[in-house]
Amino acid sequence: VFEDALESLDDDDNHQKSHLNNRAPLSKVHEESTIDLLQSLVECQKITQLIFENRLNDALRKTKEQYEFNKSTGILIIKYLFVICILFLI
16 A cells, blocks of 8 residues: 555656646747737737827727737737826826
């Protein structure tokens, strides 16, 4: 029984190590998040341009599309537009 327990413990350790080895490298995760952030900023800039061109319906439609596509992008758009509005008022 004791030997079976030790073998089971070794199997658990090997499973955890293989799980850790299967994760994406930190550099790749960082690269993907940087690309996602840059893409989000480009999308925010396009929507802001629509707003400044007084094409509010187009901007609203595009914002809704982006929000449904990617929640973090939608939140970033809202924050970006808020900052632009504050700067515009100052």
